[in-house]
Amino acid sequence: MTSSCPTQFPPSSTLPAAASVPRVLSIAGTDPTGGAGTAADLKSITAAGGYGMSVVTALVAQNTHGVRDLHVPPAEFLAAQLRAVSDDVTLDAVKTGMLGTTEFIATVVAWLDDVRPAILVVDPVMIATSGDRLLQPEAEQAMVAFCRRATVVTPNIDELAVLTGSPRATTEDEALEQAARWSEETGVAVVVKTGHLDTLTVTNTWLSPDGSRIAVPSTRVDTTSTHGTGCSLSSALATRLGRGDSPADALAWATDWLHESITHGAALRVGSGHGPVDHGHRARRLQAAASSAPWIMPDAVPHLLETPADLGAPQAGDHGRNVTVPAPAVAPPGPWTAALWAAGAEITAAIADSDFVRALVDGSLPQHAFAFYLAQDALYLNGYARALAALAARSTDPDAQVYWSQAATGALTEEAELHRGWLGSADHTGAPPAPSPVTAAYTTFLLATALGEDRAVGVAAVLPCFWLYAQVGAALPAVPAGHPYSAWLDTYRDPGFVTATEQALAQLESEMAAASPAVRAAAARAFLTACRHELEFFDQALRLEPGGGAALLATETDRPELAGSAR
């Protein structure tokens, strides 16, 4: 038993005060199916970049359908767990979830009086999504009083009503008003969550006691995988605050990450009720992006391409998926470009399927990611124009000379248009945007190929930018009025761009027909490499943290309004 264990350790204060990885304690109940409570908290803290610790209040026999049984250990044991942690570890943030009983709340209060963590995020868990009670009715007022100790509370709509002693809000404005009153009275910030309201947009709004608001809207995901969303949001928020993020950055990060997690929750196929979110989706996406595996394996393209059939299909990439070749929106004019399209099918499908394209289309792409994408696009177009101009210089056929020169001018015009219509000239530090590693790698590859390889190889390298962009444009659905990116999506639908793509395809078809088998093989590799650069280019915007080097949009506002937003 514990009597033989020392309770006095070197005081935490002798250890380095500010850890770069925030040390975050969750005080919550359990969920053996891993979607809510302590399990969700630990996964969320890890995903948000923290070191997670867990003190268990109640053991809950629950699954995705609901709660079956509860086991509540003695309050002394809760106190012992809390002490064991705080006697040893400096805490950068504490998050509380299910506290269950008045006695447990009192135990945590006594411990907090002593420990006083800098950040306390209180998720006032009362009733689970399944309708099961997780807080004894007689403990509600103790929970309400407990919330006054928080840095920020994260009630859902029903919990907000109990907290503020109001009827359940039926609109976002009502909820905001309830929260504002309570926040002003108590001096505690509130995150108002509209997940439980019937709105197309789910908005998380940070309300400070001084009345200031930070609203982070996101599109509603049509899914039943929302078990544990409240636990996950509050834990991620605590972690980002614990690492020193501003409330705006912390809430933006937590909301965007959770949106991605909810979007991919159903694919986990965990349980047949209200399933969990996929807390690890972002980490796996970033891990895949960090892979150093070669994009084009040596055996992906034969050394000599005598006929288009030698190329085989589809084969590039390391995605390892079986793909059916998507129908090209701009038809290949001959067998060589048809074979190249088939060879790149896996990457084309991955772009269509990408989180970036999905988020751009459904409007959930965070504003900072969109601004970053546009700024990188402008930088890219400048490099791309140089590669196109190099092809003009290297062409001998007069039509080809004219075509590539015009294409280069077109890219520069587009770049200028981006600066004029969309982008500010500098980011928040006053510096002009710098190329990201992905943008630099792509433009360097294009220039090196257009200048240093056979001309056919250069033409193959510049083609995917035309062809895959036209492909994305053709697949775009009509978006509702008020969509934040509708004006940008319209630029994809420019018919002039389809004509330019057809001409580029005709150039490549004739270059391939005239080239030697070895040059054709090099051209096929360049084509597939450029396709992969396109995928990376889209995806890179979703690897950026809020405040992490995004350029500003020309009209510097808060996030753009989303369709259906109640505000």
Ligand SMILES: Nc1ncnc2c1ncn2[C@@H]1O[C@H](COP(=O)(O)OP(=O)(O)O)[C@@H](O)[C@H]1O
């Ligand atoms: N269907 C959904 N689509 C998008 N985001 C959602 C959805 N449901 C929940 N969320 C996100 O999860 C957060 C917490 O969900 P909510 O249902 O409001 O709280 P709780 O789980 O505490 O009842 C919301 O603020 C929102 O960010």
Ligand SMILES: Cc1ncc(COP(=O)(O)O)c(N)n1
């Ligand atoms: C231990 C515990 N804590 C919190 C919740 C609430 O989560 P949800 O409302 O999503 O069911 C839960 N089900 N279990």
